[in-house]
Structures are given as structure tokens and as C-alpha cells.
Amino acid sequence: MADVKEEFEKISLEFTTLQNSLNELINGRSKLETQFQENKIVASEFDKLNEDSKIYKLTGPILMPQDYSEAKTNVTKRIEFIEGEIKRVESKINETEQKMETTRDQLLQIRMKMGQ
Amino acid sequence: MSNQPKTVDLKLLPPQQILELRNSTEREVEHFTQSLQALQTAQAKLKECLGSVDSMGKSESDDLLVPLSSSLYLPGKIVNKDEYLVDIGTGYFVGKLGKEAKAVYESKIEKLNEDSNKLREILVQKNEIINSMNIVLRSKMAESQGEQSAT
Numbered sequence: 001m002a003d004v005k006e007e008f009e010k011i012s013l014e015f016t017t018l019q020n021s022l023n024e025l026i027n028g029r030s031k032l033e034t035q036f037q038e039n040k041i042v043a044s045e046f047d048k049l050n051e052d053s054k055i056y057k058l059t060g061p062i063l064m065p066q067d068y069s070e071a072k073t074n075v076t077k078r079i080e081f082i083e084g085e086i087k088r089v090e091s092k093i094n095e096t097e098q099k100m101e102t103t104r105d106q107l108l109q110i111r112m113k114m115g116q
Numbered sequence: 117m118s119n120q121p122k123t124v125d126l127k128l129l130p131p132q133q134i135l136e137l138r139n140s141t142e143r144e145v146e147h148f149t150q151s152l153q154a155l156q157t158a159q160a161k162l163k164e165c166l167g168s169v170d171s172m173g174k175s176e177s178d179d180l181l182v183p184l185s186s187s188l189y190l191p192g193k194i195v196n197k198d199e200y201l202v203d204i205g206t207g208y209f210v211g212k213l214g215k216e217a218k219a220v221y222e223s224k225i226e227k228l229n230e231d232s233n234k235l236r237e238i239l240v241q242k243n244e245i246i247n248s249m250n251i252v253l254r255s256k257m258a259e260s261q262g263e264q265s266a267t
Binding site (some may be wrong): 029035038039041042044049053054055056057058059066071073087 | 201204205206207208210211220238
């Protein structure tokens with residue numbers, strides 16, 4: 001009986017850690033989404049500009065003059081990077097959700113055993 | 117009827133579950149209300165920028181005070197009244213004429229308007245759902261009380 005109880009505690013602990021990491025992942029996912037949207041707005045703004053536009057980048061407290069094509073490729077690259085990150089985090093979310101599912105099943109089984 | 121399974125199913129759910137559902141919907145409503153407020157603050161800031169461009173165009177004098185800190189200013193003169201640097205996001209600033217700068221802000225305000233309208237619609241829907249849940253809960257309570265007094 002003590003064994004079952006120990007296992008129950010172990011698995012429920014595992015379950016809460018999984019839950020916490022899932023929450024963290026979801027937070028990260030929504031932060032990435034915000035960045036993604038902001039970068040998309042910047043990219044669409046760049047589409048309306050041309051080589052003659054004066055572009056500056058805020059680095060610390062000062063504005064640094066930037067080349068149009070350079071700034072544009074930077075933003076495109078960043079969007080690609082963020083898209084990759086979103087995919088990575090999403091697959092991790094799926095993974096964690098599946099793990100949670102299995103631990104939940106295990107918990108239910110043990111609870112049934114304990115009830116007997 | 118298939119597009120509103122929630123209202124259809126509601127009567128069949130046990131009260132406990134309806135309560136849980138109501139709580140989570142209330143949390144959603146809270147979250148959306150906060151987002152709506154954030155959108156409105158952002159909009160107010162953009163409108164302020166529009167106003168600044170407008171008043172700059174109207175003002176006759178070239179003098180202004182340049183803030184070095186929140187309590188220290190230097191007198192300055194505007195060299196070119198129709199050239200602005202507009203923040204387009206993620207730290208990028210672009211040189212624009214007054215008219216172009218205003219167009220940027222106006223389109224952003226328009227976008228925010230659309231988003232807030234969408235949010236408002238969602239809020240109305242969610243509140244309706246909460247209301248119908250409350251009605252079902254109340255009728256369920258009346259039912260169980262009626263059963264108790266009948267026996």
C-alpha cells in the first residue's frame with residue numbers, strides 16, 4: 001500500500017512540473033506571437049519605402065543610420081527566425097501535452113488501485 | 117443550431133460543470149477587457165502623435181524647447197518643419213514628410229479601431245454566454261428546490 005502511495009506522489013509531482021512547463025511554454029509562445037506581429041508590421045512598412053528613405057535604428061539611446069536593403073534583410077531574417085522559434089515551441093507544447101495525458105492516465109489508474 | 121452547441125448543451129450539464137465553465141468564461145472576459153483597454157491607450161498615444169504633427173504644421177515660430185531630461189530643457193530652432201522621424205516598430209525609425217507621417221498614424225489608428233471592434237463583439241458574445249449560463253443555473257436551482265419541497 002505504501003508503495004502505491006509513494007508512486008502516486010511521484011507521479012502527481014511529475015504532473016505538476018509538466019503543467020508548469022506547459023504554462024511557461026504557452027507564455028513564450030504568446031510573446032513570440034507579439035514579436036512576430038510587430039516585425040510583420042515593420043516589414044510591410046519597409047515595402048512602402050525605397051533606397052532613398054532615411055532609416056535609423058534605435059541602439060541604446062541613439063539612432064544609428066541604416067542602409068535600406070540591410071535593414072530590410074535584417075527584418076526578413078528576424079521574421080524567419082521567429083517563425084522557426086514558434087514552430088519549435090509549438091512542437092514542445094504538443095510533446096508536453098502528450099506527456100501530461102499519459103501521466104494523467106497513470107494517476108487515474110493508481111487512484112483506482114488505491115480506492116480498492 | 118450547430119453553430120451554438122454551448123447553449124444547447126448547457127441544460128444537460130451538471131451545475132458543477134456550468135459553474136466551472138462560467139468561471140473560465142469570466143476569466144476570458146477579464147482578459148479581453150484588459151486587451152481592449154491596452155488598445156485604447158495605444159490609440160490615444162497615436163492620436164497624440166497626429167496632433168503633434170498637426171500643431172507643428174500650424175505653428176508660426178521655429179522655436180521649441182528640447183527636453184534633455186524630464187526637468188531640463190534647451191531652447192532650439194526647427195530647421196525643417198516638414199521632416200519627421202516615425203517609429204515604425206522594433207526600434208526602426210524612418211524619415212518622413214508631415215503628410216506621410218500622418219498617413220502612417222492614421223492607418224495604425226484605423227487598424228486598432230478594427231481590432232477593438234472585433235474585441236467588443238467577442239465581449240458581447242461572451243457576456244451573453246455568461247448570462248445564459250446564469251439563467252440555466254438559476255432554473256436548475258429552482259428545480260432542485262421544488263423537488264425537495266415536493267418530497
